[in-house]
Structure formats: C-alpha cells, structure tokens
Amino acid sequence: MTATMDIPVTKAAHSKLEGLTLENIPFGKVFTDYMLEADYDNGTWSNVNIRPYAPLSLDPSVAALHYGQAIFEGIKAYKDEAGNAVVFRLHDNFKRFNISAERMMMPAVPEDIFVEGIRQLIDLERAWIPSLPDHSLYIRPFMFSSDEAIGVRPSEKYKFLVILSPTGPYYGTPMRIYVEEQYVRAVKGGIGYAKAAGNYGASMLATHIAKEKGYDQVLWTDAYEHKYVQEIGTMNVVFILGNKAVTPDLEAGTILNGVTRMSVLTILKEMGLEIEERPISIDELMEAYKAGELKEVFGTGTAATVSPIKELRYKDFVMTFDVAAWQVMPEAKRLLDDIRYGRSEDRYNWLVAV
Numbered sequence: 001m002t003a004t005m006d007i008p009v010t011k012a013a014h015s016k017l018e019g020l021t022l023e024n025i026p027f028g029k030v031f032t033d034y035m036l037e038a039d040y041d042n043g044t045w046s047n048v049n050i051r052p053y054a055p056l057s058l059d060p061s062v063a064a065l066h067y068g069q070a071i072f073e074g075i076k077a078y079k080d081e082a083g084n085a086v087v088f089r090l091h092d093n094f095k096r097f098n099i100s101a102e103r104m105m106m107p108a109v110p111e112d113i114f115v116e117g118i119r120q121l122i123d124l125e126r127a128w129i130p131s132l133p134d135h136s137l138y139i140r141p142f143m144f145s146s147d148e149a150i151g152v153r154p155s156e157k158y159k160f161l162v163i164l165s166p167t168g169p170y171y172g173t174p175m176r177i178y179v180e181e182q183y184v185r186a187v188k189g190g191i192g193y194a195k196a197a198g199n200y201g202a203s204m205l206a207t208h209i210a211k212e213k214g215y216d217q218v219l220w221t222d223a224y225e226h227k228y229v230q231e232i233g234t235m236n237v238v239f240i241l242g243n244k245a246v247t248p249d250l251e252a253g254t255i256l257n258g259v260t261r262m263s264v265l266t267i268l269k270e271m272g273l274e275i276e277e278r279p280i281s282i283d284e285l286m287e288a289y290k291a292g293e294l295k296e297v298f299g300t301g302t303a304a305t306v307s308p309i310k311e312l313r314y315k316d317f318v319m320t321f322d323v324a325a326w327q328v329m330p331e332a333k334r335l336l337d338d339i340r341y342g343r344s345e346d347r348y349n350w351l352v353a354v
C-alpha cells in the first residue's frame with residue numbers, strides 16, 4: 001500500500017450523528033460511524049479497510065485476553081474556525097505506538113496504515129469533530145494479539161483498529177491528587193514507557209482507593225523508595241518551581257513519553273521558563289511548597305490536555321494551590337490551544353492537515 005492509495009470503505013446504512021449534539025459528551029462513551037481495521041498474519045499486513053463501527057467476533061481463546069499483548073494510543077483531531085480538520089502530532093503518536101509494540105513483542109504497524117489510515121478515517125468522519133472550545137475528536141488506535149491459542153508466546157496474528165470518539169474536557173474542574181506509596185506502576189526494565197493496556201489495568205486498585213478518599217487520581221512514586229514522583233494515572237506531571245518548569249525525566253523508562261508533555265515543555269520554553277527534566281523527590285516538592293516556591297502543578301495528556309491540580313497530598317501533608325491566581329499553566333494552555341484550533345501559526349509543524 002502507498003500513501004496515495006485509497007483504503008476501501010464499506011458504507012454505513014445511516015449516520016449516528018443525526019440528532020446528536022457534540023457538546024459535553026462524557027469521555028469515551030460515544031463512537032463515530034466508522035473504524036479502521038488491518039490484520040497481521042505471520043509477517044504480512046492485509047485487510048486494510050474502513051468499515052462501519054461494530055462489535056468484533058472473537059474466539060474465547062484469543063491470546064490478548066489471556067496474556068495481555070495489547071497496546072493503544074490517544075490522539076486528537078481538531079477543527080478550526082473555518083472548518084478545516086487537523087490531527088495533532090500524528091507522527092509522534094505513530095512512533096510511540098511502535099515503541100510500545102516492540103516492548104510487547106508485537107509487530108510494527110507500517111506508517112501508511114497508521115498515518116494515512118487515520119487521515120482517511122478522519123476525512124470520512126470530519127463532521128464528527130466538534131467545533132466547541134476544549135472539544136475535539138479523540139482518536140484511539142489499538143492493537144492486540146489475535147492467535148486462537150492459549151500457549152504463552154508471542155502471537156502470529158494481530159488486529160489493528162482505530163476508533164473515534166467526540167469529546168469535551170476530560171477533567172472539568174481542578175484535580176485533587178494523592179501521592180501513592182503502597183502500589184507501584186512501573187520499575188526500571190518494566191513496561192512503564194509503553195502504552196500497554198496492562199499498565200492501566202494495574203493502576204485501577206490504587207486509583208479506586210484514592211477515589212474513595214476523595215481524590216481524582218494518584219501520583220505514582222518509584223518502586224524502590226517511594227521517593228521520586230513519576231506520573232499521574234492518565235497524565236504526565238509538571239511542577240512550576242520558581243521560574244523553572246520541572247518534570248520527571250524519561251531516563252529510567254518508567255514514565256510515558258507524553259506527546260502533550262513534550263508540546264507543553266516546548267511552549268513553556270518559548271514563554272521563557274527554564275526547563276528541567278530530572279528526578280524530583282516528594283521531599284523536594286514539600287520543601288519548595290513550604291518556601292512558597294512551588295507555584296503550580298498540572299498534568300499533561302492527550303485526553304486530559306493540560307489539567308490543573310488544586311491539591312497534592314503526601315501522607316498527612318496537604319499542598320493546596322490557588323488555581324485561579326496561576327499565570328503559567330493557563331498561558332501555556334492558551335498558546336497550545338491557539339495552535340491546535342488554528343488561531344495561531346503552526347510554528348512547530350505539529351498539525352497534519354486532513
């Protein structure tokens with residue numbers, strides 16, 4: 001297949017869009033009319049097609065359900081005021097998808113299937129991109145092992161799919177975050193840097209316990225000492241310490257190399273902040289808070305975009321923030337949104353036209 005080749009489309013009988021408003025739909029609950037599909041078997045990709053969104057029929061022995069070879073991505077498409085559709089940093093998510101695939105012993109998805117497939121799918125579904133502030137069309141590419149056998153080994157067969165879901169803000173209000181020190185998300189040598197389905201499955205117990213205590217998410221700490229912060233359940237984390245933006249580095253392979261994370265760091269640098277990617281201990285954060293130096297804390301992620309944190313709790317030490325008085329995060333979010341919604345020049349070539 002080449003980048004110019006048209007992917008075959010099976011037409012849907014009718015559109016689910018009729019009679020639907022795209023405002024404030026809860027995240028991930030409504031799906032568009034079509035999905036992209038491709039199959040891998042023993043070294044070859046085939047069956048690349050776009051067809052009506054529908055349930056899959058799977059054999060109960062299908063390998064992914066037993067041993068968790070499953071990865072995914074989160075990407076967003078936006079519409080500008082003139083109605084032009086764009087996808088944000090599609091190639092960066094494509095690269096990360098295949099980094100996850102390699103770690104999970106899964107085949108790489110070719111660029112023309114991933115990038116061109118998504119472009120053609122969004123082109124078909126452009127009417128589903130909401131043109132409201134903080135709204136977008138969430139793109140969920142995923143792949144799972146599809147051998148029908150329960151032996152523990154990498155599959156010969158895999159299925160790649162892309163589904164789309166119109167979405168508004170993921171976190172409507174500033175978050176309360178609980179610093180986790182009992183359960184762990186990732187260790188050096190593990191799969192923390194991969195967007196593997198199991199990373200999210202393994203996070204749910206700790207998140208549930210934090211939610212019972214009134215928190216929205218946990219901030220993970222390192223597995224050895226529970227001393228260094230890693231990432232939040234669905235986001236990377238950035239701290240504004242004085243005039244520096246400080247965020248955990250990628251060195252240990254224990255956090256996700258977030259596309260929104262890198263975009264926000266680029267924007268913060270453009271705003272004149274010094275950027276530090278390095279280990280950050282919870283002790284350093286508490287000391288900075290006491291000294292009045294910890295000004296802002298926020299999460300970055302595709303679904304979450306840039307989300308303020310109004311409370312960070314470690315043991316009995318509670319750090320609270322007056323989000324309404326913040327200067328840095330709101331400006332960074334505005335500059336990022338201006339690019340995404342076509343209100344300013346795409347000066348970093350982040351947008352892929354549909």
Ligand code: COI
Binds near residue numbers: 073302
């Ligand atoms: C994303 O931000 O795209 C994510 O995948 C996080 C979450 C929705 C699982």
